[in-house]
Amino acid sequence: MxxxxxxxxxxxxxxxxxxxxxxxxxxxxxxxxxxxPMSDGGPGFIDVLRGSIASARAIDVPTTGPHGEAVTGTVLLDGAGRGFVESAQAAGLQATERRDPLWASSYGVGTLMLAAVEAGARTVVVGLGGSATNDGGAGLLAALGVVAYDAAGVAVPVGALPLLGVDHLAGTAAMRTARVVAATDVDNPLCGPDGASAVFGPQKGASPDDVRLLDAALAHWGAVLERDRPVSAPIVTAPGAGAAGGMGAALLSLRAVRRSGFEVVSEAVxxxxxxxxxxxxxxxxxxxxxxxxxxxxxxxxxxxxxxxxxxxxxxxxxxxxxxxxxxxxxxxxxxxxxxxxxxxxxxxxxxxxxxxxxxxxxxxxxx
Structure with missing residues (x-):
């Protein structure tokens, strides 16, 4: 056999x-x-691809974990101009010992994306899954240069809870002309009973009261995203918007193309x-x-x-x-x-x- x-x-x-x-x-x-060995975009995404893409070149990038921890992520570059990033390396549960989705940030993922662009990637493929965060990708966008401000014009702190105070977004994402691919492991929307907070919040340490706060924060954040980062299709209800604590929504606001993380890996191997x-x-x-x-x-x-x-x-x-x-x-x-x-x-x-x-x-x- x-x-x-x-x-x-x-x-x-x-x-x-x-x-x-x-x-x-x-x-x-x-x-x-x-x-x-396989991955759907979550933990192990880079390791699996690294062992399967003959032309791959790996770059270690110092970045930050969900609560500001110093961590190292890997950007993988292939011969076709693609840069691969694993969100779990900077925002995953394994990147921190702290379980507090109210304040965890995806900022470090944006740092990895910037490193991919600086290394010459024309397409940045971001594997989504296994996150400790629930900030809707606000940290990710801030690292790229799209910053959230409150009504007084003060930059909003990192984390999910501060999203309730976001008034507007300003700035341009430093992606040059690079395309973005969101390699998602789930098809959940951003908010609601099937959204990021309700489905994945508890495994990240959220209590029932936390889940209600987180869902309200993402609903408000989603409305701001759709107003200030308009794209051709709705973001909040899009399949995959709730992936990785809502990082999917942030990538969609960058006009990302959504692909199955499993399909990305299965083709490579x-x-x-x-x-x-x-x-x-x-x-x-x-x-x-x-x-x-x-x-x-x-x-x-x-x-x-x-x-x-x-x-x-x-x-x-x-x-x-x-x-x-x-x-x-x-x-x-x-x-x-x-x-x-x-x-x-x-x-x-x-x-x-x-x-x-x-x-x-x-x-x-x-x-």
Missing amino acids: RIVIAPDSFGQTLTAPEAARSIADGLGLGADSVRL GLGDAVADASLVITGEGSFDEQSVRGKVVSGVARLAQEQGVPCVVVAGRVSLGRRQAAAYGIDRSYSLVEHAGEQRAMHEAADVLREVSEQIARDWLR
Whole structure:
């Protein structure tokens, strides 16, 4: 059998390459496997592309994390004039120990975008996902030169809560003639019950009261964006505007083209051709749930497998999506690390547990 192993990262426990290696080790049996670590634009976006684009040149860029921490991000440049930026490197949950979306800022992401432009990128592809921020990309825009002011003409502080006091925007984004591509991992709008605050705020540390404040702040921010940064289509309700704490909306205000982060990566690694030649496809992520089927890696891999008539199984830290619902997306079976070994081992010995579960997959599918 020829097996394609194409997992995303497992939260903060395993990178996508580490997960792919553990799955391959667990399969054993001399199986002919192709490891293609994946990303949907969130954490690991740069690492996966760096290992797949032969012409890539990496530039390390000092920048700031969500609460001003000194962090280093990587801008990846290919031979076609594209610069790739991973928002999670500067605004991700892994970039800070503090969980406070009321005050977290995306400023560091704008710094990475500027570095890509300075390095000669004619198109800047920004991978969105895994953020600790909820500031609607206000920090990102400020780093580029588009600054938010209050009614007195004073620059508004960074963070999400101060967005309630924004009166207007001024300045021009220092993007030269570079195009922007928003590589989104989700299709959520900016505000409302499916928006950035309600859906993703709690995992960033927001209480129910915080979520209401954050949603009101983004609603006000969205109205200012649409008035002062007019584009041809609505920003607030656009699919993907709520990605990465609303950074999607800020990029759309720069006339960004929205693309599936999964598609950007799958094209770079040649996933489609690999799946067409496969007998079995294995994918995975940290939590296999309702969000998994809204543009994330697992659903993208399963769709490709379904189109080719190839069985697809998912292995995840935690599985909460029902078998029938998963089957509707082309997933034949799912395996849970937590169910196999308990929460503590699944979290602290993830590589070993993933290997063990992959041994079970081998027994089930490679007979």
